[in-house]
Amino acid sequence: xxxxxxxxxxxxxxxxxxxxxxxxxxxxxxxxxxxxxxxxxxxxxxxxxxxxxxxxxxxxxxxxxxxxxxxxxxxxxxxxxxxxxxxxxxxxxxxxxxxxxxxxxxxxxxxxxxxxxxxxxxxxxxxxxxxxxxxxxxxxxxxxxxxxxxxxxxxxxxxxxxxxxxxxxxxxxxxxxxxxxxxxxxxxxxxxxxxxxxxxxxxxxxxxxxxxxxxxxxxxxxxxxxxxxxxxxxxxxxxxxxxxxxxxxxxxxxxxxxxxxxxxxxxxxxxxxxxxxxxxxxxxxxxxxxxxxxxxxxxxxxxxxxxxxxxxxxxxxxxxxxxxxxxxxxxxxxxxxxxxxxx
Numbered sequence: 001x002x003x004x005x006x007x008x009x010x011x012x013x014x015x016x017x018x019x020x021x022x023x024x025x026x027x028x029x030x031x032x033x034x035x036x037x038x039x040x041x042x043x044x045x046x047x048x049x050x051x052x053x054x055x056x057x058x059x060x061x062x063x064x065x066x067x068x069x070x071x072x073x074x075x076x077x078x079x080x081x082x083x084x085x086x087x088x089x090x091x092x093x094x095x096x097x098x099x100x101x102x103x104x105x106x107x108x109x110x111x112x113x114x115x116x117x118x119x120x121x122x123x124x125x126x127x128x129x130x131x132x133x134x135x136x137x138x139x140x141x142x143x144x145x146x147x148x149x150x151x152x153x154x155x156x157x158x159x160x161x162x163x164x165x166x167x168x169x170x171x172x173x174x175x176x177x178x179x180x181x182x183x184x185x186x187x188x189x190x191x192x193x194x195x196x197x198x199x200x201x202x203x204x205x206x207x208x209x210x211x212x213x214x215x216x217x218x219x220x221x222x223x224x225x226x227x228x229x230x231x232x233x234x235x236x237x238x239x240x241x242x243x244x245x246x247x248x249x250x251x252x253x254x255x256x257x258x259x260x261x262x263x264x265x266x267x268x269x270x271x272x273x274x275x276x277x278x279x280x281x282x283x284x285x286x287x288x289x290x291x292x293x294x295x296x297x298x299x300x301x302x303x304x305x306x307x308x309x310x311x312x313x314x315x316x317x318x319x320x321x322x323x324x325x326x327x328x329x330x331x332x333x334x335x336x337x338x339x340x341x342x343x
Contacts (some may be wrong), residue, residue: 025175052316064303084294085308088331098311098333099295101196106264106290109151117144150269151288152262153191155200157208159184162201170206191266191291193299200261265289 005338062149065071072081087097089104116139126135148154163169189197268286298304312333319330 004252024241042106046317054310054314057303057310060303061307064301068301070298076333083306084298085311086335087292088294090289096335097291097297097331098315098335100333101192101292101295101299102264103292106151106288109147113144117141143209149261149271151290152264153187153261155188155204155261156184157204160201161185162206163204163208166205168205169264171212172208191263195299195305200263204261209305211244262286 001166007242062080065082065084068084070081070084072079072278085099087099087104089095098216106305120140120143121137124133127136129134156177157163158175159179159181159183163176164176164181186198189199192200215291265288268284268288270282270284272282313335315336316332316334319327322330
């Protein structure tokens with residue numbers, strides 16, 4: 001437009017009718033609109049694909065539910081109940097979540113012990129005397145650790161045979177611990193089931209591969225040289241330990257077993273000290289109640305388990321579309337719902 005010749009080229013490209021100014025060839029708004037439409041179409045196509053997949057599974061799933069006695073009739077119309085997929089608490093009340101392998105009791109007790117630890121650690125931090133402060137910190141940590149030892153099994157990635165014998169992770173060999181490897185696998189399979197154990201191993205492999213790829217990218221020469229320069233010119237960088245050990249010295253760190261997977265026990269353990277001064281965990285007759293019996297029915301049926309996995313995948317995708325600060329407030333197995341209001 002001849003009326004806009006007194007402004008620069010860039011300003012002219014971003015002005016359009018939506019800003020109350022008429023201009024020709026509004027490139028940037030057009031590109032932004034095009035990108036928004038493309039993203040919308042991609043999401044819509046993915047949604048339709050998921051709908052078709054679930055629709056195809058529905059008759060097969062409902063046939064299996066009828067075999068399990070979940071059929072029902074309403075106004076002479078045959079149907080089925082999907083309540084087996086809904087999580088309930090210890091009182092039989094629905095939680096609003098999809099059922100998972102572990103019961104609500106496990107998550108409640110775990111949250112409680114973590115909250116107690118936080119409170120006790122905060123109180124310890126208020127102590128002016130260093131000895132008192134350290135003593136209270138240790139007492140809080142010991143109480144927390146005691147609960148985990150009695151009620152969970154710490155998965156040791158270094159002992160899993162499927163990782164030890166995988167040539168992909170051969171460079172981690174010096175960190176592997178083959179002692180008691182078979183026993184550790186058998187213990188995990190007993191509480192998790194073969195299916196869940198195999199899924200857990202695959203997840204660990206993915207994490208180790210991500211670690212390898214990240215470390216290799218940091219060991220590229222340009223990155224190393226940059227980090228050397230940054231170390232010399234910025235002594236206050238936050239990840240000094242990370243730079244020193246992985247990037248600059250080219251040292252092969254342990255993948256730091258920081259995955260911290262705690263698998264709930266079925267029977268609470270009695271912790272004793274063996275002759276070799278190592279802790280031993282002996283099963284007691286006290287059932288923890290940390291495993292949901294209804295989930296075992298689903299897990300033992302391939303059709304229902306596949307449907308359950310698909311639904312969890314859909315819920316995860318929905319959750320990931322929320323802003324990051326809202327994702328932390330939503331459990332991965334939360335059943336989404338929309339509130340309708342007139343405001």
